[in-house]
Amino acid sequence: MEILTNSDDKQPDLVSVVINRNVNKDLSERNKCDLHGFLLDYCYECERKICQNCEKFHGGHMTVSLKDESDRIRTKLKEEVYKLKHLIRYSCIVTYDLQHYIDRMNASLANIMEEILKRSEYLQKDDVVIVDVMIKDIQFEHDQAEAILVDKISEFNEFVSSAKHFYVETERVINSSDDEIIIQQHQHILTSVLQQELALPLCLLERPIYILTPMPDINTGKDILPLEILGEFSKEFVPWRIEVKRINSFRPECIGARCVTTMCQGWDEQVWVVWQWGPLLHLLDKNGDIKKKVDLGCKVDGVCTVKDGLAISCHIDRCIKVLNDQCDVIKTFQLVRIPRGIYTNCTGEIIVCCVENMHRRKDDVSVIKKLDITSGQLTVLPCSEDLVQPCRVAVNVNDDICVSDRNKGSVMIFNQEGKIKSTYRGPGSSTRHLFAPESVRCDKYGQVLVVDYTNHTVHVLDPLGRFRGFLIMDTELEKRAIFMGTSSPFSITIDSAGDLWVGNKFGFLTVLKYLS
Known part of the structure; x- marks a missing residue:
């Protein structure tokens, strides 16, 4: 295997070095100076471990604690x-x-x-x-x-x-x-x-x-x-089509609004749903029964789970609100740009798509930000050049950031530092209309699911952001079209049981058995 060999062919391979070097010493003892007993440092200029007491001339070099640095690198x-x-x-x-x-x-x-x-x-x-x-x-x-x-x-x-x-x-x-x-x-x-x-x-x-x-x-x-x-x-x-089975399809009788604008996972296989940008937030089960209804008092563009609660983005008020498990607002973070899609990464930070106007203007600059909800610190990721008008975001199992940008006609995958890893612009000629990505979600295997509103389908990408197939209900399998079985899909999420929820422009929710 490549990583097990040194660049010098005359040297033993890495495994041999690991086994034979300092074989009579405990690992913790190898990090101490034999003369002084102090923990050793590592000098990046000399590319070896050193003792500052033995070799004073390293004072002007870039050095770090050998143990702390190796622990960080191992992690x-x-x-x-x-x-x-x-x-x-x-x-x-x-x-x-x-x-x-x-x-x-x-x-x-x-x-x-x-x-x-x-x-x-x-x-x-x-x-x-x-x-x-x-x-x-x-x-x-x-x-x-x-x-x-x-x-x-x-x-x-x-x-x-x-x-x-x-x-x-x-x-x-x-x-x-x-x-x-x-x-x-x-x-x-x-x-x-x-x-x-x-x-x-x-x-x-x-x-x-x-x-x-x-x-x-x-x-x-x-x-x-x-x-x-x-x-x-x-x-x-x-x-290529990926088969799913319909569990249920519904729109609660009390809901008169059209368009399921955003959703996120709730608890006990339930899902939080927002119709027509709120201000009402509904918790629904798979039978279409509303288990809880919360009046947020503002328009809502995005919703995601955070530790012990929820977060919502308010595009009109230009803020992010954090809710506790009782759905009471406990924190509000004001932003300069308009926050749109939001999602939580593995460290609990909220990833936010930020735009200057809801409808893009010529010189607008869009950004992706990280919000630390504990300290309130905002970090701008260096990826603005890759964005036009980002609208939705998700984070996959590798903590990569997946962003849909309908104006650009692309889904982009960035690492947590904002470096672009891949761009998906659609599968080519297999769709009737141009690729128009809306909502985006990731499953437990790292696959990226993207709602394509104008083509009435959901694209499935592999963990590297390459086309894998279209979702299609079993009732549509023998047909030649890519229509998934529900028209004008607009939003998507995955519940705690791994089932897929698709909301459409007409206010209906379809629950699908996915990856059984």
Whole structure:
């Protein structure tokens, strides 16, 4: 494995160094000066551990506590390496999906073969040979399509095997190396982890649908050719679709407003919902029953969960309000720009999309900010050049920031420092209208779900921000369109059970069984 070798081929590999160096010393003793007994520092200019009492000339050098710095680096390395676990889990659900579709293809093939044999009973004896030729041709077409899926399964399985080995070996190096080696090698290890992440295979963009034309009416008295009786077989390719099942669809009777503008996860599989920008906030269960209703006294553009409560963005009042578990406002943070979509990262900070005007003007500058709700400190991420008019935001399992920007027609993924990692502009020619991203959410595998309002669908992206497929209800599977089964979707969230809630422009909510 690349990270286990030093750049000098004559030197032993990193594992050998870890095992043999100072073998008779306890790890804590290796960090102390043999002469003075003091904890050692690390000198970045000399690239080695030092004792300030032994070597006074390091006073002008950049030095740090050896233990503190190695602890910080180890934590960072473990966080980065742990991302591979999420990619392994994601790869497993992709291979399951591929195998599931192979089974579906085989079932469809069997049905078509059975139908052809039934139709063959209406043929003359001399025409039966046509049936054997047709069946062989169809089988050949099927085998070709199946081979593509099988090869993709193998590709993901190879990635999983490689990533598991890499994860175990890298974690062993991180845990067993002494502090000096960890500091010296950490950049090399981080580069190797990134290379492993980027090796994640692309998903198939299309999948085949088998079609056999209907049998004509043979009782009309007209002459019908044998091939017309058997029908014409075709294999059409459609964009890859990810099957979901409808659990329920509703709009509470007391709700007269149109458009579900924003939602977020509640508790006990319930969801907080805002219709028509509030000011009412509703807690609903999957039966469509309203369990709680809160009058926030202001228009609401975004809502998200925070520790022991909720946060809302008020675009008219230009503020973020924090609510406790009783939905009482306990803090209000005033902003200069208009806050739109909000979401909480792993450290409890609120990520905020900020724009100058609700409808963009020529010289407007949009930003993404982090709000520390304990101290009130606001941090602007250096990503304004990548933004036009950001409207919604989510944070994935790797703590990456996913931003939808409808004016730009893009979904962008940034790290927590604001460095862009990827940009998704739609799958290409498979949609009728231009990609118009609205709400965005991430699932437990790191997949990004993006509502595409104008194309009436939801895009699913892989953890690296690349197209994986469209969500589609099981009732729409045999159709060739990408329509997911609910029109004009506008907002989306995932409840505590992992089920998907989609709100549309007409005020209806659809609850879908997702990733069962």
